[in-house]
Amino acid sequence: MTPILFAFSSAFTLGLTGLVFHRVHLLSALLCLEGMMLSLYIALSTWSLGMGSASSSALPLFLLAISACEAGAGLAILVATARTHGTDRLQSLNLLQW
Template sequence: MTSTFVYPLSMSLLIALMGLVSLCLQRKQLIVALINLEVMSLGLFVSLILTSVYGGYDTYMSLFLITLSVCEATLGLSLLTSVIRFHGKDYLSSMNMLKC
């Protein structure tokens, strides 16, 4: 493994790990949770691209991952819009599923 592959791969996995840690620590607002999920998916996407480019694999899986990431962002923003419309704020504590 060359250093041109190891350092970017470790940085992308570090970005995904930082997104996960930030998601666990900052669980107050929905928009922050959605941004942290996007940071995690971006880090995993970069690591998948690096693995496919340096490994000689096809990039079809990375295209599938970016498609799922776009769908996740769209659903997250629509959920955020509906929560703000019904509750008036985007705090995760106000969205208790047991209240229905």
């Protein structure tokens, strides 16, 4: 396992662990998702650098564009949740049990 592979894998795993286990605020969940996306960005850009292929050098930017859209949608949902529930704590998202 190369150091770069280890670095982005552990960054991604850390983000995923935070998303799964640290369930306090919606904002922190969104930040974890964004961290996962950034580690994938690093992975893609170092992969295309290492391969040296011109055709795959645009892929990291596509990834960044889509993940920016996703982060925007996440923030919109954060605003909507704050307006309907009055807070962004994930504990308060408990209306759908019945």
